[in-house]
Amino acid sequence: MTSINSSIGKIDSFHDKILEKATEAFGQSSQNVDFSDRMQNALTDVADAQKQAADSMKAFDLGIETDLSKVMVDQQVSSLGFQLTLNVRNKMLSAYKDILNMPV
Structure with a gap:
């Protein structure tokens, strides 16, 4: 013991x-x-990644940015962040529905 x-x-x-x-x-x-603070920070990070991807694509289209790999990496980071956010939302909704359907 x-x-x-x-x-x-x-x-x-x-x-x-x-x-x-x-x-x-x-x-x-x-x-x-707080959980809500973490979620807010995560959503802000995803929004910033999407803005950076849009800015780098626009710069590439205008000829300012010449590094295509940087533009593609920014696009992939933005896409993965959005997919993660969507999956977290779906899991939260699923958990909410499970709790809602629990017998009292």
């Missing part, structure tokens, strides 16, 4: 160290961030 408790203590200390490193890496505590 004591070996289990000591193992749990070691796991807890590893968890605390990992949480510290993650907090340092991301600059803020993940416990203090």
Whole structure:
């Protein structure tokens, strides 16, 4: 029994160290961030990627940008961000419907 408790203590200390490193890496505590704030930041990032892709495509069309690979990468980043956002929305709606249909 004591070996289990000591193992749990070691796991807890590893968890605390990992949480510290993650907090340092991301600059803020993940416990203090609201879900709606995370969603808003993610949507803003996707919108920024779409704007950057549109701007780089427009610059390429006008002859300002000559690097086609940069334009294509921007387009793919924008597309993947949109697909991820759409999938998250669909999963959230599915979870909401499942909760709504649960018997009380």
